[in-house]
Amino acid sequence: MTGLDWVILAFAVAMGIWGYQQGLIVGLLSLAGFAAGAFLGSRLGPALLADGSESPYAPATALAGALLIGGIVAVSLEGVAITARRRLLGARGRHPVLVVAEAAGGAILLTALAFGLAWLFGAVALNAPGAKDLRKAVQRSAILRALNDAFPPSSSIIKALNRIDPRIAISGPDPNVGPPDSKIAGDPEVTAAEDSVVKVLGTACGLGVSGSGWVAAPDLVVTNAHVVAGETDTSVTPSGSDSQLDATPVHYDPSNDLALLQVDGLAGDSLPFAAQARSGTPGAVLGYPENGAFRITPARIGGTGPVVTQDSYGLGPITRQLTSLRGEVRSGNSGGPVVDAAGRVLGTVFASTTSGKPGGYAVPNAIVSDALELAGGEVGTGPCTH
Numbered sequence: 001m002t003g004l005d006w007v008i009l010a011f012a013v014a015m016g017i018w019g020y021q022q023g024l025i026v027g028l029l030s031l032a033g034f035a036a037g038a039f040l041g042s043r044l045g046p047a048l049l050a051d052g053s054e055s056p057y058a059p060a061t062a063l064a065g066a067l068l069i070g071g072i073v074a075v076s077l078e079g080v081a082i083t084a085r086r087r088l089l090g091a092r093g094r095h096p097v098l099v100v101a102e103a104a105g106g107a108i109l110l111t112a113l114a115f116g117l118a119w120l121f122g123a124v125a126l127n128a129p130g131a132k133d134l135r136k137a138v139q140r141s142a143i144l145r146a147l148n149d150a151f152p153p154s155s156s157i158i159k160a161l162n163r164i165d166p167r168i169a170i171s172g173p174d175p176n177v178g179p180p181d182s183k184i185a186g187d188p189e190v191t192a193a194e195d196s197v198v199k200v201l202g203t204a205c206g207l208g209v210s211g212s213g214w215v216a217a218p219d220l221v222v223t224n225a226h227v228v229a230g231e232t233d234t235s236v237t238p239s240g241s242d243s244q245l246d247a248t249p250v251h252y253d254p255s256n257d258l259a260l261l262q263v264d265g266l267a268g269d270s271l272p273f274a275a276q277a278r279s280g281t282p283g284a285v286l287g288y289p290e291n292g293a294f295r296i297t298p299a300r301i302g303g304t305g306p307v308v309t310q311d312s313y314g315l316g317p318i319t320r321q322l323t324s325l326r327g328e329v330r331s332g333n334s335g336g337p338v339v340d341a342a343g344r345v346l347g348t349v350f351a352s353t354t355s356g357k358p359g360g361y362a363v364p365n366a367i368v369s370d371a372l373e374l375a376g377g378e379v380g381t382g383p384c385t386h
Contacts, residue, residue, distance in 0.1 A: 001142060009142050014114075015110040015111055015114035016107045016184065016230050017107070019107040020106055021106075023085055023103050023106040024103070024308070025357075027110055027381055028109065029080065029196070034104055036097060037073030040069050056341050079256070089332075116143065122138045122147070145385060151376075159260050169353065170310065172309060173303065173357075174349075178300070180298035180326060180327045182233045183257075186294040187284075187343075189342050189343035190262035191374060195214060195240075195268050196268040196270065197287060198213045198237065198263075199237040200221070200335055201244065204228075204230035204385075209227060209231070211227030215266065216270055219263050219265070220262060221261040222255050222259075222371075224258065224259060224335040225252055225258055225259045225262075227259070228252075228259050228261070229313075230381060231384075234249065238266065248263075249377045251371050251382070254311045254312040254313055256321075257350040258363050259381070273368075274346050274359065275319065275344075275364065276322075276347060277347055279302055282298075282299075283298075283301050284338065284339055285360075286336050286339060287334075287336025287349070297333075299326060299340065300326045301324075303323070304321065304322070306319050321364050322361045322363065323363075325359055325360055325361065325362070326357060329349055329359070330352075334349060345365060346365070347362025
């Protein structure tokens with residue numbers, strides 16, 4: 001039990017006492033009013049943001065709107081509910097057993113509501129951008145872990161919440177190359193590569209995670225280790241499809257932040273490797289940033305070499321090979337390919353830069369090629385990284 005667990009228990013007890021005093025009839029009518037108002041508020045809240053429901057702050061705004069408008073409607077109906085209760089039950093001494101039973105029902109209802117609100121706040125905290133410390137507190141809570149197991153925050157129960165990519169940002173060598181060439185985004189070979197790039201989804205430690213991946217061989221997808229770390233429900237969504245295909249990890253390498261997924265029945269041609277990722281080569285980052293639609297982002301490849309840095313869990317120092325690149329790397333691009341003008345893979349994106357011009361880092365092709373030869377049966381994906 002953590003401090004957060006004790007706070008949740010105290011809140012549940014207080015709500016239970018209040019529910020006993022109010023009774024089941026008042027509780028049900030007030031809750032119905034709150035639900036109707038909350039539904040309206042959850043739709044109006046994100047509408048006030050510039051990016052609407054696509055904004056990373058949409059979950060918190062939806063929650064705030066739901067609580068505000070839901071509370072107003074619930075209070076408005078409370079008087080009606082109290083009058084209805086008095087008429088149905090009559091004087092307290094006339095039906096003592098019925099009165100006690102109705103009060104106990106109110107206590108149970110409001111206690112359940114308290115745990116529901118705790119789950120809701122926890123779900124928003126798990127998906128709030130930049131709230132890493134708050135996510136850790138939620139993930140350590142025994143009560144919220146149990147609630148998340150029963151009602152995963154990434155499920156359809158709370159559509160307002162977005163999945164996040166726990167994108168890694170590291171300090172590494174500057175690519176020392178010119179700016180990206182925007183024309184590459186229109187090259188036919190680059191646009192055709194979309195059919196071989198997939199969205200990778202899963203849940204780890206109660207957090208819905210999204211990333212990207214690319215087809216390297218029949219039914220075999222390359223992605224990052226940090227995208228699938230700690231997951232038992234990984235799936236991929238092919239380009240242009242709403243269906244999710246079950247994915248089984250067959251290689252997991254946190255040192256190089258690389259994972260391979262076996263996806264039976266996956267369509268899409270395998271993307272070829274570029275012969276050599278020369279510094280200065282124009283490229284494009286392909287993927288599904290911020291759990292959205294497929295995007296092509298112009299980039300330019302920098303050098304490839306050994307760098308002292310951290311693994312996908314932030315542990316180190318370790319020495320690893322990486323390829324630098326100049327260009328915007330956004331949350332959700334993790335695991336997607338950087339391709340050249342011919343649609344050949346130059347590297348697999350895994351991190352963004354921490355300073356300087358927009359850029360990032362990719363897993364070199366040689367490491368991915370070795371992993372493809374080693375891939376075998378199902379493997380574990382360790383603990384979550386979030």
